[in-house]
Amino acid sequence: MKSIVIAMVVALVAALMGTKANAQQPTAAVTAGPNWCTDAPASPPPPGFELRPGDWANVRKMCAAHMYDRGCVGLCAFAEELWRRKKAAN
Structure with a gap:
């Protein structure tokens, strides 16, 4: 499970760092901030994620x-899947 998290975080960081300096940057309208992943609570972290x-x-x-x-x-x-598994186990 932890190896999956590590792989996903590494892939995410690589994808985010791989943008070119002259690439078009997203506008402020795209960054909805607190609306990211609303089905997973901000706190506590998903079980087994960290x-x-x-x-x-x-x-x-x-x-x-x-x-x-x-x-x-x-x-x-x-x-979201980690939270679903946690709820199903209860």
Whole structure:
């Protein structure tokens, strides 16, 4: 499970850092901030998501500015799945 999280975070960071300096930057209208991944609560973090305390908060902050990035969409889906599994186990 943790290896999946690591791979997703590495892919996300690589995707976000891979943008070219002369590439068109998104406008402020695209960055909806707190609307990223609304089905997964900001706190507490999804069960089993964090390798280190604060990982979920950092991902939320980064993806709030890049919410339509494929990596962020994948991280949101993963967080939602972790919450679904937690609820199903209860």
